[in-house]
Amino acid sequence: MDRLTNTIRPYAWGSTTAIPELLGTSPTGEPQAELWMGAHPGAPSRVDRGSGPVPLDQVIAADPRAELGSAAVERFGPRLPFLLKVLAAGSPLSLQVHPDLAQAAAGFADEEARGIPVDAPHRNYRDANHKPEMIVALTPFEGLCGFRHPQETADLLSGLGVDSLKPFVDILHAHPEAAALREVLTAVLGAERHAIAGTVGEAAEAAGRLAGEGGPYADAYAAYASIAHTYPGDPGVIAAMLLNHIRLQPGEALFLGAGIPHAYLSGLGVEIMANSDNVLRCGLTPKHVDVPELLRIVRFESADPGVLRPEASPDGEELYTTPIEEFRLSRYALAAGGAPRALDDRTAQILLCTEGTATVRAAHADGTAGEQQRELALAPGQSAYVPAREQVQLLGEGTVFRATVVA
Structure with missing residues (x-):
């Protein structure tokens, strides 16, 4: 497991205070819109495995099956298929829509064939993927x-x-x-x-x-x-x-x-x-x-926005259910003195603390705490990356979001 060092994106619509308040840092006076966690090439998180900070996308590219798990690579390719963010809107974002997978693939191929540079301002399709998304409120x-x-x-x-x-x-x-x-x-x-x-x-x-x-x-x-x-x-x-x-x-x-x-x-x-x-x-x-x-x-049909609430499971995981396989988001409300929560290890995961404190602890194959095993302490706004097949436990007193793929 690795502590993530993440990039804050300073888009003009960002709040000047919300992310600093979460992180316990002083505002800079500039907008801080998004804190990115993942392996997106635009601002990949960085990990340190002994030789200094390395972008997470490079770590995954070096051995995708070891990092992501064979099943995830076969379904989604050799890259982390989701991006996790903390989003802080201080003013309205643009009104927008996203294409489905077939539309994205066709649109990307068409613009590639026409020779439109990927970074051109009038380009619509930067890649061949769809972009379903979910937002979970931390504040109103x-x-x-x-x-x-x-x-x-x-x-x-x-x-x-x-x-x-x-x-x-x-x-x-x-x-x-x-x-x-x-x-x-x-x-x-x-x-x-x-x-x-x-x-x-x-x-x-x-x-x-x-x-x-x-x-x-x-x-x-x-x-x-x-x-x-x-x-x-x-x-x-x-x-x-x-x-x-x-x-x-x-x-x-x-x-x-x-x-x-x-x-x-x-x-x-x-x-x-x-x-x-x-x-x-x-x-x-x-x-x-x-x-x-x-x-x-655009889909021209009216619909109830469909507010989602998490569904609790016996092991304490609260899952936000969506029809998407590229990402799976859940949260844990950790109580002081509570039993450690063992996390499924079939795919890579990112753990984000949003309240209180949390500890990510390495575990033996039988789920017991490993002597001399590594621990990572997470404060609000801090996150960890756990590769596939690395068994960990979660404990502490606070709230932790867990991002992974549908196993």
């Missing part, structure tokens, strides 16, 4: 996820009293669900920015006023007004009004599958995703928005 967490039912969105837009939104309201009332959602989103994202900026401004002003008046959409109105303050005149503000507004309490989670438009707005959480960079943006960003490709990927 706010976001947007999936389309609201068209009739409810029509009521929300009508309540704003903005004349230029009435054509969208009529479409949402009159057309079948998929057609209505597609037509409105197409019209919003296809509009010239200067032409729709007035509508965005009027809608934002009305939303801010209505947020203080109560009613079923008060929280959503407040969120949209805040988004518009961050992205004045952005067509994505109107696109965001088509989506469900959600609030997660600590411990609650949200799974985001392919084609589901979403955006994180505020809060601290543990995020896990398939190891991919494929993002198609819908707005709330200065970056490239490929509207035709986006419309091909």
